[in-house]
Amino acid sequence: MKKILIVCGPTAIGKTALAVKLAKKFAGELISADSRQVYQGMDIVTGKDKPAGVKLHGLDLVKPDEEFSAAHFVTQTRTLINQIIKRKKLPIIVGGTGLYINSLINPPATLSVKPDWQLRKQLEPKTVKELQNQLKKLGGQRWRQMNHSDRLNPRRLIRAIEVNKFQQGQAFPSERTDLKFNTLWIGLRENKAILDERIAKRVKTRVKAGAIAEWQQLKAKYRQDLESMTGIGYRQLPDIAAWILSEQQYAVRQMTYFKKIRQIHWFELDQAGDIAKLVKAWYTK
RNA sequence: GGCCUAGUGGCGAAGAGGAAACGCGGCUGUCUGCAAAACAGCUAUGCGUCGGUUCGAUUCCGACCUAGGCCU
Numbered sequence: 001m002k003k004i005l006i007v008c009g010p011t012a013i014g015k016t017a018l019a020v021k022l023a024k025k026f027a028g029e030l031i032s033a034d035s036r037q038v039y040q041g042m043d044i045v046t047g048k049d050k051p052a053g054v055k056l057h058g059l060d061l062v063k064p065d066e067e068f069s070a071a072h073f074v075t076q077t078r079t080l081i082n083q084i085i086k087r088k089k090l091p092i093i094v095g096g097t098g099l100y101i102n103s104l105i106n107p108p109a110t111l112s113v114k115p116d117w118q119l120r121k122q123l124e125p126k127t128v129k130e131l132q133n134q135l136k137k138l139g140g141q142r143w144r145q146m147n148h149s150d151r152l153n154p155r156r157l158i159r160a161i162e163v164n165k166f167q168q169g170q171a172f173p174s175e176r177t178d179l180k181f182n183t184l185w186i187g188l189r190e191n192k193a194i195l196d197e198r199i200a201k202r203v204k205t206r207v208k209a210g211a212i213a214e215w216q217q218l219k220a221k222y223r224q225d226l227e228s229m230t231g232i233g234y235r236q237l238p239d240i241a242a243w244i245l246s247e248q249q250y251a252v253r254q255m256t257y258f259k260k261i262r263q264i265h266w267f268e269l270d271q272a273g274d275i276a277k278l279v280k281a282w283y284t285k
Numbered sequence: 286g287g288c289c290u291a292g293u294g295g296c297g298a299a300g301a302g303g304a305a306a307c308g309c310g311g312c313u314g315u316c317u318g319c320a321a322a323a324c325a326g327c328u329a330u331g332c333g334u335c336g337g338u339u340c341g342a343u344u345c346c347g348a349c350c351u352a353g354g355c356c357u
Contacts, residue, residue: 011321036321046321069318099320108317115318142317149315149325156316156324163317232321245310250321256314 001182009188010251012199019094023054032058033095036231045233064228070103098257131157138164187264
């Protein structure tokens with residue numbers, strides 16, 4: 001089975017640095033799993049780093065006003081993985097976007113249902129109550145599966161309606177068994193105080209590197225309501241304290257998501273040696 | 286020393302004699318193509334202190350304490 005290594009964890013924890021080390025050690029190539037670094041021209045604020053001596057795929061895939069989502073990530077990454085394996089290299093997924101990684105490893109059947117922008121536009125102005133009623137009328141199975149939080153979430157309701165409408169008549173493509181991987185999940189974590197400190201420092205570095213100028217340029221060129229413009233930093237600038245705070249809150253949300261993934265082997269920053277050992281044992285087996 | 290104003294949760298802030306809005310922050314969580322997104326739940330037995338009036342006061346009265354302002 002195809003082996004792929006995953007390095008995940010909250011923002012600013014040092015995922016890329018670790019992944020680069022591992023890539024050098026085990027002849028790997030990196031694939032970024034980051035929903036914001038796919039945008040061209042969004043470099044400083046999103047903290048793209050381009051390590052020397054190691055290939056890093058998955059950055060600068062689209063323009064800020066182009067569509068991108070977990071589904072795009074999955075298709076993209078599948079091809080990349082195949083190419084990398086053909087070169088006899090180890091694919092290493094690095095990133096903090098849990099949904100992307102999870103969709104790659106455990107692709108949900110509905111991932112193939114494309115967004116219906118016309119429908120979305122039409123549903124957007126509706127109230128939560130109206131969306132709920134519409135979804136219930138459509139059959140109610142999905143509705144019954146949704147929990148309290150999601151039932152009050154307009155985005156999730158609209159998506160559910162979208163999927164439901166698509167389903168009318170057609171069956172989902174059956175699951176592809178050729179897409180199973182032998183994965184090793186490495187998670188990096190740290191206690192909150194230390195991580196908060198790292199985040200603050202990192203943001204300040206980005207400001208010094210010209211984050212504000214980058215933001216102003218983008219602002220002049222693109223509409224503020226683009227999904228790409230909702231990235232942390234682009235919404236908070238020029239209030240740097242607010243930016244830092246948002247980034248710290250985001251780290252918490254990331255951990256909430258990753259905590260649920262049982263396969264992750266968690267390490268702290270000073271355990272690089274243990275990580276290398278674990279990877280070696282898995283990779284050479 | 287005198288006068289005035291204010292004193293509500295970590296912060297900001299509303300309120301009225303009869304079950305302490307809301308915002309922020311914090312914590313926990315949700316997750317089947319927008320995920321650095323979107324969403325949910327929890328977060329003051331308490332309204333500066335002590336007395337009084339009242340069936341009932343955080344809300345009315347008095348004293349005191351603290352802060353700010355003005356005056357001599």
